[in-house]
Amino acid sequence: MQQTSGLMFSYMKKSEFHQNCIPKEVKEREAAVAASIPTGGAKVGDATFAKLDVVTQDTIWKQCVNVEKKGAQEWAKNWGFLTEFDEKGEPRPPKEEPEKVTQFSDILPNTNAGNYGSRLTTPVAQNIQDLEHRFNSQNRRRKLDNEMVCY
Template identity: 35%
Template sequence: MAGGGLPAGPRTEWAALSSVQQDQLWRERLLAERQSQRRWAQNWSFLRDYDPLGNRKEPVQLPEHVPLFSDTVPNASSQVVGSRLGTALGQTLARMDLRFVEGARKKKLDEELQPV
């Protein structure tokens, strides 16, 4: 346990570093990640061409053209849920959208917090 009764851990050690030291450590971690990616590509990338049983996989052909609009997901000119809000899918998407932006919405302040 460290001085304030809290165990010394990675978070407290990270917070104790200066911003220059944190930046240097971050750069070193990124460099190590890139090097490990290169080593994997040199040593193990052949595994991408085979399935778990050792049979050679056929490369997947990507389509030449992918339509911008979907037949199954409602679209509008602004790429958000449009005129199909009455459908079950549209209502589900609207509820999900409300849940995702709930914390970011502006809210009216309580009476005691209102400016005078």
């Protein structure tokens, strides 16, 4: 792969069959967009990015994320020692983390249903719940009368 201005393009030419299948207007648009992509490490502008097809946009996005991830790893490797010391140059004590931590909150509900259900203890919520129950009573299944039972 060849790297150009932060974008990765394949150095292999597409097949002749592939080139013949692409409409002329699309080829011209792709050529114009490719010519408008800045070089020299400059970033792709929003207008240029909007002209690209979805697959190319996704590829550019993945490359940007990978560059960001590699940058964070490089920073940790080169400058991570700075996090071990405070402003005066004295070593920071390591943070003590509990051995076992639950991912669920004891105070806040963890789901939207929990958000709804956690507020049903108020009188207004009880009244609304009662109204909903009565409103939907006609839609519930119920036992048929003896006259309607055929067995």
